[in-house]
Structures are given as C-alpha cells and as structure tokens.
Amino acid sequence: MKLHLLKVWLSIFNKEMADNENWNIVKKKEKDNKVQKLPGVTITCSWCKKDFSFAGKDQVYYQSKGFDPPKKCKDCRDKKKQIAAAKQAAEVAQDDQNE
Numbered sequence: 001m002k003l004h005l006l007k008v009w010l011s012i013f014n015k016e017m018a019d020n021e022n023w024n025i026v027k028k029k030e031k032d033n034k035v036q037k038l039p040g041v042t043i044t045c046s047w048c049k050k051d052f053s054f055a056g057k058d059q060v061y062y063q064s065k066g067f068d069p070p071k072k073c074k075d076c077r078d079k080k081k082q083i084a085a086a087k088q089a090a091e092v093a094q095d096d097q098n099e
Contacts, residue, residue: 045073047080 038056045052052073062069072080 041069043069043071045076046071047076048073 038059040053040055041059042051043054044050050073054069059069070077
C-alpha cells in the first residue's frame with residue numbers, strides 16, 4: 001500500500017514539475033517576444049548632443065525597474081561618474097587636510 005501511494009505521489013510530483021518547467025518555458029518565450037516587439041529608439045544625449053541607440057531589451061529592463069529612459073549616452077554617463085568620483089576624492093582629501 002505504501003509503495004503504491006509513493007508511486008502515485010511521485011507521478012503527481014513529476015507531472016507538476018513538468019508543468020512547472022513548461023510554464024517557465026512559456027514565460028521565457030513571452031518575455032523574449034516582448035523584447036522583440038519593442039523597437040530600438042534613438043535618443044539625443046543631453047550633454048554631447050550625439051545620438052545613441054536605446055535597444056528594446058534595455059527599454060524593457062528600464063521599465064521593469066521603474067527607471068526613466070537615459071538622457072545621456074554611455075560615454076557621458078561614464079564621464080559623469082568620473083567627475084563625481086574625483087569630486088568625492090577631493091572632498092575627502094580636503095577633510096584630511098582640515099583634521
């Protein structure tokens with residue numbers, strides 16, 4: 001009797017696992033299709049005024065995180081980070097001198 005119940009339970013469990021795996025495959029395909037449906041757009045950088053591409057998959061990512069589309073190209077975003085890091089380093093150096 002216990003062996004029979006175990007076999008029944010395993011068959012149900014395996015079916016649920018298979019259904020779950022199929023569900024994951026379907027969801028992944030839906031996500032892939034959603035990415036493919038969004039066309040890339042061209043945005044003009046607010047700093048250097050050059051055009052840069054904002055790909056469909058990046059748009060999906062930004063939307064999922066609640067972010068606004070970028071206003072600066074990658075190069076200008078990197079420059080902004082470098083400026084902020086240099087400014088912070090200068091402030092730390094100034095604080096060290098004052099102590």
